[in-house]
Amino acid sequence: MSEAGGRPVRRMFGPGTTIADLKAYMGPFAERLGYKFNTDEAFVNDVLEAELEILEQTGDVFCPCRVRSGDPKEDVAVICPCIPFWRDQFAGLRKCWCGLFILNEVEDGLELLGVIEEPQGPVEVPVCRVTDLPSGQIRHVKVGKRDIAIAHVGDDFYALSNLCRHAFGPLGEGFMDGHHVMCPWHGWRYDVRDGTTDHPNADVKTYEVRVRDGDIFVVV
Amino acid sequence: MAIKVYALSTCPYCRMTRRYLDENGVEYDVTEVDLLEGEEKEAAVAEVKRISGGASFPVVIIGDEVIVGFNKARIKELLSL
Numbered sequence: 001m002s003e004a005g006g007r008p009v010r011r012m013f014g015p016g017t018t019i020a021d022l023k024a025y026m027g028p029f030a031e032r033l034g035y036k037f038n039t040d041e042a043f044v045n046d047v048l049e050a051e052l053e054i055l056e057q058t059g060d061v062f063c064p065c066r067v068r069s070g071d072p073k074e075d076v077a078v079i080c081p082c083i084p085f086w087r088d089q090f091a092g093l094r095k096c097w098c099g100l101f102i103l104n105e106v107e108d109g110l111e112l113l114g115v116i117e118e119p120q121g122p123v124e125v126p127v128c129r130v131t132d133l134p135s136g137q138i139r140h141v142k143v144g145k146r147d148i149a150i151a152h153v154g155d156d157f158y159a160l161s162n163l164c165r166h167a168f169g170p171l172g173e174g175f176m177d178g179h180h181v182m183c184p185w186h187g188w189r190y191d192v193r194d195g196t197t198d199h200p201n202a203d204v205k206t207y208e209v210r211v212r213d214g215d216i217f218v219v220v
Numbered sequence: 221m222a223i224k225v226y227a228l229s230t231c232p233y234c235r236m237t238r239r240y241l242d243e244n245g246v247e248y249d250v251t252e253v254d255l256l257e258g259e260e261k262e263a264a265v266a267e268v269k270r271i272s273g274g275a276s277f278p279v280v281i282i283g284d285e286v287i288v289g290f291n292k293a294r295i296k297e298l299l300s301l
Contacts, residue, residue, distance in 0.1 A: 047232050050230045053230060065230075066277075067268075068254070097276065098231075113290070
């Protein structure tokens with residue numbers, strides 16, 4: 001453990017880390033986020049090889065395609081896999097910055113290589129797996145700067161702002177009661193289908209949800 | 221025509237871009253931003269953000285055109301390769 005910027009820094013990988021080690025750790029994590037390794041194995045190995053060089057120089061597996069600021073709080077968003085920090089951009093690109101990871105449904109990852117311009121307009125952002133959200137539960141997900149609560153009721157999924165309009169309590173940690181979520185802080189109730197509440201002028205924003213191949217997507 | 225490339229020494233797209241330019245005998249000036257230090261690095265990062273609007277690499281400048289990422293088709297077109 002060393003000190004950087006006054007904060008203790010703990011390292012996940014030590015000397016002797018191999019490409020196989022990185023794959024074994026990153027693959028299952030990316031899968032929970034709706035992504036898989038690029039279909040082009042030679043490209044994947046190239047990127048991971050570059051990450052191993054960076055690991056040796058810096059002590060962590062920073063993205064080979066992004067520049068680091070030197071501020072650990074900022075650079076945490078470019079430690080691979082950095083998908084949770086860039087969900088909306090990557091959903092638009094259908095890949096991460098490097099193209100190391102691509103959306104589960106992309107068949108030919110090579111087609112996407114080189115594409116960096118971010119598309120405009122609404123994008124479907126994968127947020128979690130259906131199996132990670134049993135019926136009757138709600139959870140918070142971060143999509144870019146947005147905080148969204150995803151609820152599962154019966155066979156349907158709903159997405160609404162995570163922030164209660166009363167005192168900004170986290171609805172994603174609230175209690176589900178049929179189609180309603182009760183804020184964990186003071187009990188304000190919202191209908192997860194349309195974001196409405198009995199309190200005047202306090203409805204919350206809702207988002208379209210799509211489910212495909214076991215992944216839950218929010219349209220933002 | 222002056223060609224400028226901002227790259228990271230570790231980035232696979234940057235390597236692919238440079239390899240493509242090299243293979244076609246194109247002369248270019250390259251700055252490997254991650255190998256710079258201190259003020260020089262800050263200035264280069266600021267320049268990349270100003271030119272490209274982001275912090276993605278490589279940034280290839282051909283005349284008035286700015287290409288972000290490895291866009292072989294666009295490079296080929298602009299340089300008539």
